[in-house]
Amino acid sequence: MEEKLYEKLGGEEAIAKVVDYFYSELVLRDDTVNQFFENTDMEKQKQHQTKFISFALGGPNQYTGQSMGKVHKGMNLQPAHFDAIVKHLHDALAHFEVNEADIDNALSKVASLRDDILYK
Numbered sequence: 001m002e003e004k005l006y007e008k009l010g011g012e013e014a015i016a017k018v019v020d021y022f023y024s025e026l027v028l029r030d031d032t033v034n035q036f037f038e039n040t041d042m043e044k045q046k047q048h049q050t051k052f053i054s055f056a057l058g059g060p061n062q063y064t065g066q067s068m069g070k071v072h073k074g075m076n077l078q079p080a081h082f083d084a085i086v087k088h089l090h091d092a093l094a095h096f097e098v099n100e101a102d103i104d105n106a107l108s109k110v111a112s113l114r115d116d117i118l119y120k
Helices: 005-009 011-029 042-056 079-095 100-111
Strands: none
Touching (some): 011 042
16 A cells, blocks of 8 residues: 555654744745735644645545635735745755655645635
8 A cells, every 4th residue: 555645754743844844934934925924823823734734645634624715715815826835835845855756746736726725
């Protein structure tokens, strides 16, 4: 049986480290997207994102959030915003020495949400 990407990356604990780096070192320092998080409880956001990414990568279904369209409603996210987030996720995974094939696999799952997130 093929190992799920979730397990291959080290499970939720490892994903939490990626998510923390993703936000703290990349997203919140990027003027392209950081304004979307100005009024966000970042600890709650990181926990929520860890659960979501864990589920998306084949981990246990602990994601209880709303649909992507509903969560991003009224934000008017554009392709440049989505692309910046995807780049930051790539860079965060690479920072933790995830190989490119696994990064591509993870990002393809994120890319499948593009239409649900943009222009809402």
